[in-house]
Amino acid sequence: MNEDAWIRRIEARIPVRARASSRKPGLMLGIGDDAAIYRPAPGEDLVFTTDMMIEERHFLREYPADSVGWKALCRSLSDIAAMGASPRFALLSLAVAPWVKPAWVDGFYDGFLALAAKYKVLLAGGDLSRAARASIDVMVCGAVPAGEALRRGTARAGDTLYVSGALGGASLGLRSGRSRSATGRAARERHLRPEPRVALGNALRRRGIASAAMDLSDGLSSDLARLARASGLAARLQRPLPVFPGASESDALHGGDDYELLFAAPSADRIPGRIAGQRIARVGQLIAGEPGRLFFEGEALLPAGWDPFAK
Amino acid sequence: MNEDAWIRRIEARIPVRARASSRKPGLMLGIGDDAAIYRPAPGEDLVFTTDMMIEERHFLREYPADSVGWKALCRSLSDIAAMGASPRFALLSLAVAPWVKPAWVDGFYDGFLALAAKYKVLLAGGDLSRAARASIDVMVCGAVPAGEALRRGTARAGDTLYVSGALGGASLGLRSGRSRSATGRAARERHLRPEPRVALGNALRRRGIASAAMDLSDGLSSDLARLARASGLAARLQRPLPVFPGASESDALHGGDDYELLFAAPSADRIPGRIAGQRIARVGQLIAGEPGRLFFEGEALLPAGWDPFAK
Numbered sequence: 001m002n003e004d005a006w007i008r009r010i011e012a013r014i015p016v017r018a019r020a021s022s023r024k025p026g027l028m029l030g031i032g033d034d035a036a037i038y039r040p041a042p043g044e045d046l047v048f049t050t051d052m053m054i055e056e057r058h059f060l061r062e063y064p065a066d067s068v069g070w071k072a073l074c075r076s077l078s079d080i081a082a083m084g085a086s087p088r089f090a091l092l093s094l095a096v097a098p099w100v101k102p103a104w105v106d107g108f109y110d111g112f113l114a115l116a117a118k119y120k121v122l123l124a125g126g127d128l129s130r131a132a133r134a135s136i137d138v139m140v141c142g143a144v145p146a147g148e149a150l151r152r153g154t155a156r157a158g159d160t161l162y163v164s165g166a167l168g169g170a171s172l173g174l175r176s177g178r179s180r181s182a183t184g185r186a187a188r189e190r191h192l193r194p195e196p197r198v199a200l201g202n203a204l205r206r207r208g209i210a211s212a213a214m215d216l217s218d219g220l221s222s223d224l225a226r227l228a229r230a231s232g233l234a235a236r237l238q239r240p241l242p243v244f245p246g247a248s249e250s251d252a253l254h255g256g257d258d259y260e261l262l263f264a265a266p267s268a269d270r271i272p273g274r275i276a277g278q279r280i281a282r283v284g285q286l287i288a289g290e291p292g293r294l295f296f297e298g299e300a301l302l303p304a305g306w307d308p309f310a311k
Numbered sequence: 312m313n314e315d316a317w318i319r320r321i322e323a324r325i326p327v328r329a330r331a332s333s334r335k336p337g338l339m340l341g342i343g344d345d346a347a348i349y350r351p352a353p354g355e356d357l358v359f360t361t362d363m364m365i366e367e368r369h370f371l372r373e374y375p376a377d378s379v380g381w382k383a384l385c386r387s388l389s390d391i392a393a394m395g396a397s398p399r400f401a402l403l404s405l406a407v408a409p410w411v412k413p414a415w416v417d418g419f420y421d422g423f424l425a426l427a428a429k430y431k432v433l434l435a436g437g438d439l440s441r442a443a444r445a446s447i448d449v450m451v452c453g454a455v456p457a458g459e460a461l462r463r464g465t466a467r468a469g470d471t472l473y474v475s476g477a478l479g480g481a482s483l484g485l486r487s488g489r490s491r492s493a494t495g496r497a498a499r500e501r502h503l504r505p506e507p508r509v510a511l512g513n514a515l516r517r518r519g520i521a522s523a524a525m526d527l528s529d530g531l532s533s534d535l536a537r538l539a540r541a542s543g544l545a546a547r548l549q550r551p552l553p554v555f556p557g558a559s560e561s562d563a564l565h566g567g568d569d570y571e572l573l574f575a576a577p578s579a580d581r582i583p584g585r586i587a588g589q590r591i592a593r594v595g596q597l598i599a600g601e602p603g604r605l606f607f608e609g610e611a612l613l614p615a616g617w618d619p620f621a622k
Contacts, residue, residue: 003529003618004537028356032541033463034390034525035360035453040351045339048435049346050402050450054442057406079345091361093448095368124359127448130619131365137404137438137448139361142346152344214345218314226315230343307314308441 001102006128007031009102013109014123027089027122036124038089038141046088047142047149049079055133057308061099065107066114067192068136073115075217076140077196078259082215084150084205085142087198089124090116092138095131111193119198150205153230155212155264157288161235162271164200164260164278167220168247171255183246190244194259199276204263209271213263219254219305220283223262225292231264234289237296242281253296256306312413317439318342320413324420325434338400338433347435349400349452357399358453358460360390366444368619372410376418377425378503379447384426386528387451388507389570393526395461395516396453398509400433403449406442422504430509461516464541466523466575468599472546473582475511475571475589478531479558482566494557501555505570510587515574520582524574530565530616531594534573536603542575545600548607553592564607567617 001009011031028037040046053059053072073090080087092112096105116123121140173191176184197215204210214227220237228235243252260278264286265271273280294301312320322342339348351357364370364383384401391398403423407416427434432451484502487495508526515521525538531548539546554563571589575597576582584591605612 002620006620028458029460029462034393035358035396035451035460037356037358037394037455037460039356039457042353045348045350046357047340047346047348048402048450048452050404050436050438050448052404052406052438052440052446052448054406054440054446057440057442082345083348085346091359091450093361093363095363095365095446125361127361127363128619129363129365129368131368131446132444133442135363135365135406135442135446137361137363139359139402139450141359144348146350147339149340149346149348151340308439309313309317 003128027124030124043146044143045146045149047083047085047144049076050137050139051075053136065104066111069108069111070115070193072136072138073112074194074196074259076138077119078215080140080142081196081198081201082213082261084201085144087119087121087140087142089122090138090140091124092126095129095135097131097134100134148205150210150213152212152214152227155231155286157233157286158267159211159264159286160267160282161264161284162280163262163283164197164280166242166244167258168251168255169244170257171251172244172247187246196259197261200261200278203276209265210263211265213261216258216260216262219256221253221301222303222305225294225303228286229292232291233286234293235284235286237284239297241283254304314439338435341435354457355454356457356460358394358396358455360387361448361450362386364447376415377422380419380422381426381504383447383449384423385505385507385570387449388430389526391451391453392507392509392512393524393572395512396455398430398432398451398453400435401449401451402435403437406440406446408442408445411445459516461521461524463523463525463538466542466597468544468597469578470522470575470597471578471593472575472595473591474573474594475508475591477553477555478569479562479566480555481568482562483555483558498557507570508572511572511589514587520576521574522576524572527569527571527573530567532565532612533614533616536605536614539597540603543602544597545604546595546597548595550608552594565615
């Protein structure tokens, strides 16, 4: 197959096509031209994020192809969720490796488009190439009422820190391999097919709960250090952390790929134990101090989550 | 350096920072959060494009680092130009290979930011990773008055075809290697540091000249076949083609990476020989026939431009 044949194969799988003739806001032009066209509604901010996934760094060719497509989109959707925004459309750049067969590409799109359908994200375009290792880059555009996006740098000293769900599952899943125990399978599922917390992010914004928010993609210690630094604050974490069944406290502190949300809220506010269907756990507090400095149960804690540049 | 140190190094180089407090349309939030925020002006369409560049496919590590950054952005800017839009901001995903040193990254950003400054494109965010081969994906968002974007599929039978500039230079430059002749150096410059035709694309839109347009990234034969197919038409090309000095007619027909614009206009219209500073050459006509079918001087012509999936 040549490039145009690949593109036609992909185009045929996109469930909803944009209509250039529409007068309503939305996607005006999708796959097939030099660029896609999106017309925003008045009073809306658009938020944009992009995330790469590279063979042997973020996934292995042995992984189910649909899980790679699912996760490639999830990573960007999770950023959109963390801004309190609603995803609108995506661009997908895919470089296939020599080992990639059309069936793998089909499986990849199965997973990508299944998650896209779940969150009503239109695939509006992208790029297709070849490389020695398969490599994927996903850009997602989301929308949020003007000025209302949740951000990292807006927390205040004294705000309480919360996370959704349970942490460390993806880290456990990564090392569980093909374990067939119920715990191993649940953790592996978390590693392969995480769920972006879009409804939660929207609820945190709409209900005015969060003073700052971000998603947990690299691990609590690394991501919290970023939120704290962006807010010009230090932070302390405390036990008990909400640990994924079977995972260790270290998994919960430093494990990446959970895609839960971390947020801050004024300590005087009463935060429900469950928001948008997700369990919410109190994990610590932001405090005055050296920006980005962390403590866990009173001891200094160094960020030790996923870092692509770590040795 | 770890990931955060890399990001801070990059952030420090971005000349213009977005201001979240502004009430005016534009970039509200740039690098450093989960996503960038862009607030469009009313009555504007936003256009989005993304293009990958992968080591050993699109560039070699021996190339000047600044030329890789320049070209990575140029490829997407050229798509924005082809839509008749004005570029606004970019997201840059960069995966560095083991051989990449900080000086290379600095050089890469020198080239990227030099072209960005020339066309007033803000770098609003991105992703940073590592891979066996260096790999780059650039997303550019551009703006155009609502409903006015130039597209591929809107040409009519009988429309005349035009291209800007001279074709085949990048192809000649690719095979000239380190030739030090004036011709070789000019062609190599065209290959390494092409110029996106943003002013031309805007002029074609604003002056209502083009019935359809696209950029020449893969080569005239391949790209024209796409424009013709999108418009449901066949096309014929004729001599003389505007051939880059020293290049062959075959370079001009099939060579990629020129980033000139191809456009159609009603045959009754008088098209200036120069638009927005670029020479405009008449190269053929769109005709009724099998969509995407091409003829050159009366003979059938097969698309033979750059195809990442070609054997």
